[in-house]
Amino acid sequence: MEKYKLGATGIEVTRLGVGSLTMSPIQRALSVEQGAEVILHALARGVNFIDTAQMYGSYPQVAAALRQWKGELPVVASKSAVKSAAAMEAAVSECLEQTGLGRVDIFLLHAVKDDEDLTARRGAIDYLLEARKKGLIKAIGASSHSARTIQRLSETPEIEVLHPMYNRDGIGILDASLDEMTAILKAARHHGKGVYAMKPLGGGHLRNEAAAALRWVFASDAVDAAVVGMTSIDEVDMNVGVVMGESISEDFAEKVAGQPRRLFINSSLCRNCGACIRACQQQALIPGENSPSIEHGRCILCGYCAPVCPMFAIRIV
Numbered sequence: 001m002e003k004y005k006l007g008a009t010g011i012e013v014t015r016l017g018v019g020s021l022t023m024s025p026i027q028r029a030l031s032v033e034q035g036a037e038v039i040l041h042a043l044a045r046g047v048n049f050i051d052t053a054q055m056y057g058s059y060p061q062v063a064a065a066l067r068q069w070k071g072e073l074p075v076v077a078s079k080s081a082v083k084s085a086a087a088m089e090a091a092v093s094e095c096l097e098q099t100g101l102g103r104v105d106i107f108l109l110h111a112v113k114d115d116e117d118l119t120a121r122r123g124a125i126d127y128l129l130e131a132r133k134k135g136l137i138k139a140i141g142a143s144s145h146s147a148r149t150i151q152r153l154s155e156t157p158e159i160e161v162l163h164p165m166y167n168r169d170g171i172g173i174l175d176a177s178l179d180e181m182t183a184i185l186k187a188a189r190h191h192g193k194g195v196y197a198m199k200p201l202g203g204g205h206l207r208n209e210a211a212a213a214l215r216w217v218f219a220s221d222a223v224d225a226a227v228v229g230m231t232s233i234d235e236v237d238m239n240v241g242v243v244m245g246e247s248i249s250e251d252f253a254e255k256v257a258g259q260p261r262r263l264f265i266n267s268s269l270c271r272n273c274g275a276c277i278r279a280c281q282q283q284a285l286i287p288g289e290n291s292p293s294i295e296h297g298r299c300i301l302c303g304y305c306a307p308v309c310p311m312f313a314i315r316i317v
């Protein structure tokens with residue numbers, strides 16, 4: 001599989017990376033062995049890029065795959081949402097210890113919300129600079145759902161790699177259109193930033209058009225790569241097939257899209273505003289203490305609740 005330079009970092013990644021959120025304990029909760037099997041299959045098919053994060057709880061799955069992998073070490077990216085230098089030091093140590101790596105290729109500020117949030121993370125950036133000097137990480141990055149924040153991050157000299165929300169339908173991109181996000185990313189790449197897209201399948205909402213949505217992102221010159229959450233061998237095979245330009249049969253695409261899916265509300269993002277409850281015609285969402293509860297037996301995965309969520313807290317996984 002062809003590799004792309006991630007900006008000026010010197011890191012080369014395959015166009016497709018394997019995301020470990022959907023397999024993690026906070027989403028589909030694959031066992032360590034099952035998660036490792038999916039990652040290993042992706043590596044065996046030529047993928048060289050694994051994306052994880054402190055909050056996913058997927059380090060054990062990544063570690064198990066890396067222990068068994070006999071080929072060249074893949075590029076590993078991780079992230080943390082902590083703000084202080086001490087907390088970021090602990091986050092990097094946790095990642096190194098739990099993955100068994102001697103160095104993490106890319107360490108990102110996770111889900112930066114806005115200017116104020118970025119300013120509040122100065123300590124975390126300072127520690128990442130120190131960690132890079134010590135050789136504990138190779139490059140510093142940041143992720144965000146906000147186009148304005150991605151713009152700000154692209155102007156921040158310490159940030160070498162951007163990980164924006166980016167998909168064909170602009171699902172989940174806050175505060176700007178898809179075209180505006182595309183222009184921001186192209187300019188960032190032009191100025192030497194590495195860019196890898198998150199949620200090219202819109203957090204599961206494009207699952208029935210997955211091959212077309214992936215073709216779109218892989219054809220884009222706004223990103224160097226895209227990481228896709230994968231939870232099965234079939235998903236890996238389909239995604240690899242797309243990036244290799246193979247034709248995907250309708251039956252196979254339907255089989256992959258038809259895997260059991262369920263609605264998921266990220267309670268750490270949810271503001272409990274109730275908009276999704278009002279949008280659901282099936283009475284599948286009921287008020288809860290910190291976030292709505294889902295009556296999975298009633299949910300028909302129509303997706304009507306997702307676009308009304310101001311926090312992009314609703315996913316189909």
Ligand code: SF4
Nearest residue numbers: 280299300302303305
């Ligand atoms: S996906 Fe549809 S049925 Fe399920 S909770 Fe959302 S609006 Fe209701």
Ligand code: SF4
Nearest residue numbers: 270271273274276309
């Ligand atoms: S719309 Fe989003 S933020 Fe509001 S209650 Fe539903 S999940 Fe939470």
